[in-house]
Structure formats: structure tokens, C-alpha cells
Amino acid sequence: MATGIYKITEDFEQSLASYTGAKYAITVDNMSNALFLSLYYENYINKSITSPTVKIPCRTYPSVPCEIIHAGLKVEFEPVNGTTIKGCYNLKGTNVWDSALSFTADMYKTGTHMCISFTGPYKHFKLSKGGAILTDNEDAYKWFKRARYSGRRECSYHEDDFDMIGWNFYMMPELAARGMLLMNQFYNIDGTKKHNDDLELPYPDLSKFKIYTQTN
DSSP, X not given: OOOTHHHHHHHHHHHHHHHHTOSEEEEESOHHHHHHHHHHIIIIISOOOOSSEEEEESBSOTHHHHHHHHTTOEEEEEOOSSSEEESOEXXXXXXXXXXXXXXXXXXXXXXXXXXXXXXXXXXXXXXXXXXXXXXXXXXHHHHHHHHTBTTOOSSOTTTOOOOOOOOBOOOOHHHHHHHHHHGGGGBOTTXXXXXXXXXXXXXXXXXXXXXXXXXX
């Protein structure tokens, strides 16, 4: 059971899980790092990725190919009709989903790691910064919680038994507290969940930039 500053983060995560229909939600400082942790977990921890190449739309946010490469994988761009993308999409070859443009009731897809974003002025959940991983995998959930927190358990570092290398990706408790307050906007007065339409945004054609493929 989380206590102190960790309790508000856990409360926010439980609220996200309840709204989206996921078993677990793990908050992080931004969605790019949610993608990285999800890809790293699949590539190095449970080793479920069978091909080193991950296929994504050529029009997407630039951090997506960056996180694929940082996780030790290669990028292959697929063509997109028009200049926009809408809603969520699967990073093909993995169980990871980019859900930056999707946030709605019971959105969770079984057996996946869905990465959601709270950063920027266009998102449904305008938290100013932050993201989360939605999953139903208990082992992944436990790994994500420690990986985002420099490998630490949720206790004082004077009391921890350090046995994991992690990253400094955790969400500040102040943001989690604000997130708890903002969750109310996604429910009707009678307590039922509101549904939000997928967002659609224009992105550059990243296949034109050699940096993403020359590192392959």
C-alpha cells in the first residue's frame, strides 16, 4: 500500500485505470517515456518482440521513432493518406499503442501497453505535462513502477535495497493531485463515464528525414 507522496499518485493511477478500463495504469513524466519503457520491456525484459523492425505511420510525433531506436529497435515508416493521423495506432511488431490522440471511457485494448498523453494544448486531458501506460500485465506493471523511479521501490532511499537500474521518469505528485481533480470532467452528473472523440492532428512526413533510418 502506497503512503505519503506516493499515495496521491496511486490514487490518480487507479482513477485512470477505472475510467479507461485497464487493470493497471502507471503514470510517467511524459508519453514519450511511456513509449520507451513499454518498448524496452517488450524488447529486453519479457522478450516478446520477434522482429527488430517496428512499423509506424510516417506522419506522427517525432519522439515516436526516437523511442523505438532508444529501445534498441529499428524504424520502418508506412505511408499515410493525407497529412494527418487520428486516434491511436499500434506500433506494429509490438503490443505497444501510441494513444496520444485518444482518451476515452473503456478505451483499453486487452493484452497491450497503451501509452496516453496529458501534454500540450490539444489533448482531452490537459494536465500540462505527463503521460501513462495502461496495461493488464501484472509483471509489466511491477516493472514499470520501479523502472520509472530510478529502479527504486516506493520507500525512502535510506531504506531501499537497490537491485535494479531504472530511469528518472516518475510523475511529480503535484501533477498527480491536479490530475485527480481534473478526472471529474470525464464523468456525467449521474456518475457514468463520458466518451471523447478521437483527435486528429497534422504531422510532418518523418520518412523524409534520414536520421531515423540511418541509425538502423
